[in-house]
Amino acid sequence: MTHPDGSPIQVLVVDDEPALSDLVSMVLRYEGWNVTTAANGAAAIRQAAAGCPDVVVLDLMLPDMSGLDVLHELHRIRPELPVLLLTAKDSMEDRIAGLAAGGDDYVTKPFSVEEMILRLRALVKRSGRGVVDGSSQLVVGDLVLDEDSHEVTRAGEQIYLTATEFSVLRVLMHNPRRVLTKAQILHHVWEYDFDGRSNVVELYISYLRKKVDADRPPMIHTVRGVGYVIKPQ
The missing domain is CATH 1.10.10.10 (Winged helix-like DNA-binding domain superfamily/Winged helix DNA-binding domain)
Structure with a gap:
């Protein structure tokens, strides 16, 4: 998947666990997407405001602020920005809270990287930011x-x-x-x-x-x- 002009999709990964952040970044780079990372909510907000991510992968458990607060701020800056939520909490209430706050989709830890890629592709496609590559x-x-x-x-x-x-x-x-x-x-x-x-x-x-x-x-x-x-x- 790329932009309509053929340039790579831009992804911002927000997570304070280095192992998980490295994993997600590596997988997305294998897909040909450009990836930047942030280890806390403040950094994520700064990068979203300064850069142009097409989609955000956001952990709801961050060291400096609530992931839901980060989500609200991201949508204040970029209302149309699609966000995939990562959470270790699997209760229906937590999932509803994330989606109600403006999250577009979610995966729970531990998760399948293939599922994450499919969900991100769907978000980017729905947003109109990307097109599926011509050949599979x-x-x-x-x-x-x-x-x-x-x-x-x-x-x-x-x-x-x-x-x-x-x-x-x-x-x-x-x-x-x-x-x-x-x-x-x-x-x-x-x-x-x-x-x-x-x-x-x-x-x-x-x-x-x-x-x-x-x-x-x-x-x-x-x-x-x-x-x-x-x-x-």
Whole structure:
């Protein structure tokens, strides 16, 4: 998704948890969006007033002021600005309060990064600020992944993947020839709290190799001590 003129969508991420802020920023940059961050409400208001974000990801629990107060101030400055709320509170009352205060949508922690991306895309599209990219296909060599249909082919032959295998391959194909660490892949595919899952990336890389590289020149490579990379032969 981009602006109608092809320029990147601008996102302001407001959260005081560095791990979560880094995760959200990384995922959105993988999507091709430009991201700025703020660790408290005052900084968020300053950045929204000085910059031109197309959408805001706002945590309701901030160290200096209520997220709802930040939301009110953002809408005073930019009444049309779409805001996606992040909250650790899952009660109906909290969700209603956020939406009643002007939030356009919400996700609760811990959340699926894929769900967050879909909700942000919907907000930006509804606001008229962005258009869906012309192609939903990622292509690396003879490997093709369609993000809309969730189909994968290599040299025209269909490859059947589980949802998690698809997500791991997708993040690799968004970054062809770029070495990604286990932590980067974990952050993008799984929830941001990934303690105890350090071996899960190795497991899914092995699954993908058996399907993507089976009886073919290998495309998924290990860079020892660093991570994994996908590149055409």
